[in-house]
Amino acid sequence: xxxxxxxxxxxxxxxxxxxxxxxxxxxxxxxxxxxxxxxxxxxxxxxxxxxxxxxxxxxxxxxxxxxxxxxxxxxxxxxxxxxxxxxxxxxxxxxxxxxxxxxxxxxxxxx
Amino acid sequence: xxxxxxxxxxxxxxxxxxxxxxxxxxxxxxxxxxxxxxxxxxxxxxxxxxxxxxxxxxxxxxxxxxxxxxxxxxxxxxxxxxxxxxxxxxxxxxxxxxxxxxxxxxxxxxxxxxxxx
Numbered sequence: 001x002x003x004x005x006x007x008x009x010x011x012x013x014x015x016x017x018x019x020x021x022x023x024x025x026x027x028x029x030x031x032x033x034x035x036x037x038x039x040x041x042x043x044x045x046x047x048x049x050x051x052x053x054x055x056x057x058x059x060x061x062x063x064x065x066x067x068x069x070x071x072x073x074x075x076x077x078x079x080x081x082x083x084x085x086x087x088x089x090x091x092x093x094x095x096x097x098x099x100x101x102x103x104x105x106x107x108x109x110x111x
Numbered sequence: 112x113x114x115x116x117x118x119x120x121x122x123x124x125x126x127x128x129x130x131x132x133x134x135x136x137x138x139x140x141x142x143x144x145x146x147x148x149x150x151x152x153x154x155x156x157x158x159x160x161x162x163x164x165x166x167x168x169x170x171x172x173x174x175x176x177x178x179x180x181x182x183x184x185x186x187x188x189x190x191x192x193x194x195x196x197x198x199x200x201x202x203x204x205x206x207x208x209x210x211x212x213x214x215x216x217x218x219x220x221x222x223x224x225x226x227x228x
Contacts, residue, residue, distance in 0.1 A: 032215040043204060043219040044155065051215075089154060096208065098145060099217055103154045 002027040004092050006102030014110050019077045021105045023090035026071070030092040033073050034099065035064060038087045047088075048075070077107075085109045112138045115207050117220035124195055124227055131191045132223045134205030140185040141207035145217065146178075149202040161188040185210065195227040 003026040013019045025033075031052040036044035050057045050064045050073065057064050063076040073092075077084055090102040114137040124130050134144055142163050147155040159180050160168040167180035179191040188207075192199055202224050206217040 034216065041202075041222075041224075043221050045219075046216060049216065093215065096143070096215060098157055098160055099206075100157070101154045 002030060002092055002094070002100040004090060004100050004102040006090050006105060008105060009103065010106045010108070012108040012110055013080055015080055015082060017080055019075075019080055019084070019107055021075045021088055021090065021107075022072065023074070023092075023102050024070075024072050025092040025100075027092070027094065028068075028071065029094050032093050033064070033066060034091050034093075035075050036089045036091065036101075038089065038104075044089060080109050082109050082111070113209070113216075113218045114138055115205065115218045115220040117203075117205055117223050119223060120221060121224040122226070124225070126196055126227055127194055129191055129193045130195055130225060131189055132203055132205075132225075134188045134190070134207070134220050136186045136207040136218070139207075140210040141188075142185065142210040144182060144188040144205055144207045146180065146188070146190050147204045147206070149204060149222075155204060158190075192225065195225070197227045200225055200227045 006023045034049040035047050037047045038044045048062050048064050050066050061078045066073040087104045087106050089104045091099045093099040116135045118133045144161040146158045149155050157170050158173045161180045161182040163182045163185050169175045182188040202222050204222040205220045208217050
């Protein structure tokens with residue numbers, strides 16, 4: 001089955017700097033890679049996703065890159081703001097199959 | 112669109128009793144719903160996949176007789192935690208996927224916090 005590894009587990013960056021979170025997946029057939037932001041006690045919120053036929057996708061300050069050959073995908077947040085502080089999860093799935101989550105990255109934006 | 116609700120949002124029950132959690136897709140039909148459990152400071156762990164009109168598929172290590180899942184309609188799935196024990200205390204979250212369309216996106220409910228005393 002699919003296995004998703006996520007690094008780092010904790011990340012602290014100065015406000016205004018960039019944050020990068022990296023994930024790897026095991027199943028080469030996976031074709032959908034969503035990223036979620038979860039605030040304490042709340043549901044995960046989809047912030048960006050990418051399909052395997054695309055190498056990069058950007059939405060304002062957030063971008064995701066995918067390297068299918070290496071089975072790596074990364075989340076990039078630029079110009080970080082205090083409200084970016086949360087736990088971020090990467091995930092991978094094959095089409096309409098179940099989504100497998102990484103262990104999460106706790107992002108702290110320092111003033 | 113694509114709103115998923117859960118009820119209750121939190122529940123406290125005594126050890127040995129059963130608790131039912133409902134997951135509803137409010138504005139779309141969902142053939143498939145998923146149930147997750149999340150312990151503090153941990154990731155979402157998939158418990159089971161709930162399919163409308165058929166038996167749920169449980170992940171390895173999840174006791175199907177303890178966590179009963181019923182997906183009786185295209186908008187409702189229920190999770191019943193039977194004979195609950197303190198170690199079952201957790202945040203339970205459901206998600207639903209649209210029956211139609213080409214999106215792979217899953218829509219999450221707000222979660223149910225279960226505390227077993």
